[in-house]
Amino acid sequence: MRIEYTYGKRKIEAEILYSNRKTIDLRVFPQGHVIITAPEDTPIETILNKVKPKSKWVISQIRTFELYRPFTKERLYIPGETHRYLGRQYKLVINKIDRGKTELKLNRGLFSITTASDNVEIIINKFYKAKANVVFTELLDKLLVEFPQFKNYDISLSHRFMKKRWGSCSMDGKIILNTELIKASKACVEYVILHELCHLIHPNHSKEFYKELSTILPNWEKLKLKLEKDLA
Template identity: 35%
Template sequence: LKNVGQFKEVQPIKQSVREYVSGETFRYLGKQYRLRVQETTEEETVKYFRGFIYLYVKDTDNLNRKAKLMDEWYRRKAHLIFNESLERIYPLVEKYGVEKPSIDIRLMKARWGSALTEKNTILLNSELIKAPKYCIDYVVLHELIHFKYNDHSEKFYQMLYSLMPDWEKRKAILDEEIVKDL
């Protein structure tokens, strides 16, 4: 899943610096959502509701605090969604003797995921939360297959194709639509 070429290709059109103001758009699970920043005297939080992402903060001018809250929200959602994907996809490879790995999340510059076979862990790019669930499922399956074939051999791709015949379409969406917004 090395996408170095695609990532470098889109750097010049990278989105401008975030301001975390109402009306700004944020990608989540493959769709763009408008942000609504609202002042609160209660707990600061981020909520997704009816097609909007609401950012409740005590100080609407505190850029660092708004950025931190959004990052924490994305990370919580990534943990939840990525583990749901593992629960959905793992049964496809379980019959091949693949032990169920754990998931770790990290920001990565050049790949969507990595199979850490010696640690029985799948490392997923935190930016993957911006992709549709079916693309997340593709990355999870791709990494799970590495626990059977720790390479990109013909056998690896035969297994990938047999378990997810439309994997190339899912990969193309990641590489063409999601990368451009990173």
Template identity: 45%
Template sequence: MFKEQIKYGNSTIEYYLDFANRKTLGIKVYPDKSVHVIAPNGTSKNKVSGKVYNKAAWILKQQDFFLSFHPITPPRKFVSGETHLYLGKQYRLKLISENKESVKLHGGSIIVYTKDKENKVHVETILKAWFKSKAEQHFNKLFDELVPLSKSFFKGTPTLRHRWMDKRWGSCSPKGEILLNTELIKTPKKCIEYVIIHELCHLAHLNHSAAFYELLNKLSPNWRKTKDELEKLMV
């Protein structure tokens, strides 16, 4: 199996290439966004790359679809010294024994004051509550700024909620209820904006059709670059 890549616009598509006793070339995009190509024995790599290039728009569309369902965050041990993301920046976690429990940002650190800093489950609970409160603050502000974009294609009043989710960044219902993954508070502001705009576009198109992407390109011309940054940041 070979690892190859092509350039398509501003995007780089990496793919795994294998050869087999078959008549046609097959391309599959998996939920982890990896691309696998199986070509007939004897097919030149140049011909394969040409075929992949011709399917590049479809491949990127599939990868974007899977991105909506697979936020990936590294496991954390909740001990002093490890790094945690907040609004796209890395902070060192610092645990301090204190009867009055709280969380504060100071310089390059997230400081957790807790009664029992050896209890990692409790530290995680405190920190997640802090992230949740910050998400409430930032998500609502960005949503209020961006929701007017939907006035031309949605007659209702969209609403926003957020909660921790394992399998998607966001979702949208036909009634205009948009749900964001609280995990997004760990990403840069522009990534949160991208996911909000992505879900607002679903108010017009509850799918990933060509019409959906036409609207997304109109409202967020640089969305692919932002999506790539989101993927790299959270892996």
């Protein structure tokens, strides 16, 4: 359930999650999400009366996190532009040829493409998709060994480019990752995979969900912040 209210000239939007907890909890996450966890059947008026006095703190937290979201220019796919792969930045080098097979190499900080095609964006995205197929599967297999509590679930993994989320998980074990994650470090990708795996146990972002995530990955908040900063 989502609510919104104003504090001064600022509109605050929040998501309410109900659980069997006894008190109302208010959290602001690096992506700017405001999550309120409340006891079941708590009236909206009671929740608002509890969280509104903390509005100044909420806005302060949101502004602090916004400082870690640098503006990223639209990709132009031109020589000299930087592109990420597994947490590292590479400078794009384009070698045009009249004919022949496209070749792509990452070496010494250079993202070198030799091609007769004019559509460098398609070449790079094809590279990302191919690498994501391998890397994401390898990381999932590694995590299932480290955390055997998830082995009892029938898990399938796929990926696609998404604009608004890093991943999703359905209750039948289908995990979908954002292909963009191939640009992030493996540690950040593992965080997203573990986040989605935890949803197999706790479907919602409840207190129990974050307790589970914190138990298996104590530094998840730092990894989340790094991910949002690096791929903003």
